[in-house]
Amino acid sequence: MRRATPGSDTSDASGGTARQGPATIFDVALVAGVSYATVSRVINGRANVRGETRQRVEAAMRELGYVAHVSARALARGRTQVIGLLAEEVCNAFFTEVIGGVDQEASAQGYDFLLCTTHARREKEAEYVARLSRGMVDGLLIVLPRGLPDYVERLREDAFPFVLIDYDADAPGCSVVNATSRAGTRAAIRHLIELGHRRIALITGRDAVGASHERLAGYQEAMAEAGLPVMPEDIQPGDFLGIGGYAAASLLLSRPDPPTAIFASSDLAAFGVIRAAQERRLRVPEDLSVVGFDDIPEAGWMTPALTTVRQPLREMGRTAVRQLLERLEDPRSSPARLALETELIVRGSTAPPRVTTSAG
Amino acid sequence: MRRATPGSDTSDASGGTARQGPATIFDVALVAGVSYATVSRVINGRANVRGETRQRVEAAMRELGYVAHVSARALARGRTQVIGLLAEEVCNAFFTEVIGGVDQEASAQGYDFLLCTTHARREKEAEYVARLSRGMVDGLLIVLPRGLPDYVERLREDAFPFVLIDYDADAPGCSVVNATSRAGTRAAIRHLIELGHRRIALITGRDAVGASHERLAGYQEAMAEAGLPVMPEDIQPGDFLGIGGYAAASLLLSRPDPPTAIFASSDLAAFGVIRAAQERRLRVPEDLSVVGFDDIPEAGWMTPALTTVRQPLREMGRTAVRQLLERLEDPRSSPARLALETELIVRGSTAPPRVTTSAG
DNA sequence: GAGCGTCTTGTAAGCGCTTCCACAACGTGC
């Protein structure tokens, strides 16, 4: 084609025609003395290439330091071998754990991944998704979407493969991976009740996130099962972050008759609770039992180590990738809704209450 | 005017030929009754399109929900409008701060960014870089490289634009953005000396990272200036992480004659130090002064709030993007080496020592 | 030894876009 210059010497890239820019498939073909189609076959590991030819091509690629052009491949094949990951933030152990799992599985399956942080800029999200889904990625993972944005509907219409991670509300026709938040919370509250706690407070997550409601429901169920009353002021709004946990706990602990245990809807929030307790010279767990949710690495690390509900975040990331790839391979496979098991991890931040409160 | 297909109706995409898949530039051209070249001009905001034509095209794009195919554009234009970011990890406040800055500036400048976490898998890094630089991204940001890998040399040869972030050793011909680690550390140590400390220990960062050596040098300079001896056992190796800080501090504090102040080469390490102190029932700052480095958000947050050397991490990310874009626009612009100012932030974790140690 | 598969290779036609070049339709100024 264009730069098939058969006359000149072919073995010296810097000689004859002074090539500029990285080598293309044509250059390799020229050096190997085969057609570019054959080079392409070698690159893609097609079987029908004679061993000796293959070796010549491989040698030429090495010699020229050939690297396939990503966009060109993507355009020709109609897929990019990249999956996109849409997360709100990157500076939060919850997301980084999930991302870590995605990273691991994607790379194991030969996919790259493209991380987009939305910073909750809702207006940009839709545009992001539109562009990603047009030639940048083959499929999309969306972590912890708040509500169910319009673009999800659009993706569904376009039959573009995607998986929602940790989305707890209804999502008809969508693949979802999440964890059994409600059951996990119930187990945690039961654990506190078994230790003898009667006044157990809850700090919720962000209201827009479905998992918040699930955890609240689990709390209420466990309390009801045990016949314990739930005081409305014992349910404090949080934000899944340390700051919200701290604020909520400060409120709870400054009351004349504070709870003896606090369940926080995330580990970060639980860290905030512990800080608030320490500031008041309350010891954890002697004066206050604290339970978190997620089991991020730091939870096992602190003093006291945090009792928490383990949510298999990395595994969720991995599972989501597998689900997505399944849909990539067979676009007609029906969307699945997977809930991974949570597990109560009892560590040092919970103990029997010092005195049984009046409510008990 | 001129109609491409004068006979049939051109406004109904779902009529005549049943289109499948997302709309292309041709579909838009058909609906708008212009050639695809004109559509391309509109997309790219070229001036030479009549107002009325432009509007027709825009209407057609809206009607079809047209989104440009990213790979196709990239292939045709030779650039992607994406910059790549190579970082070791994503679950570490240091990186996330830098990444946040990059994100912000890139998006302000109309670029997307592609985050690749290398997890210190050195063998994969080079491959990553090769692929990224071939049609995935226009330029590369490399955060905190350990040593100066071979692929950097390759990038330089290929004249591929890249910027190193927080790389402190020699890098001839490379653009670098970092901070004045040495001066910052000197200021921190001086602060401790002014408070009356004489036995000041240092916990280093990872050895492979240039900034570690800079901080060590700053420490040694400040001690020498004050005429204070540096005991070899007061310099403990760390890893920039909490776990290393904890381990090093545990060692330092378990000695019969422990230092009265510890400088940690990162805030995370300082958190580890504080934890180690608390476990020994040492109070910070009364019994032990602690200084960190970085000033990640958590530093101002803890109790006690951490005295630390502020490194403008977000700003470093932003600056690096600006530098990279400069090189993108003018590939012959000479590489610059920018060092942003560090600043000592005095908070609650430092105080005069309880008793002047024998060394004083 | 003609007819038939199989294996290997080359040619050509795209993928969806940008952009150079050409050309028509318009004024201008003389």
Place this chain on the structure above:
DNA sequence: GCACGTTGTGGAAGCGCTTACAAGACGCTC
């Protein structure tokens, strides 16, 4: 009424790759 630039538009040639399709070489059968 002519040459002349301007402006708006269409046609065509790529960008670097994949992948039908076709064709040549080879070995096999009957």
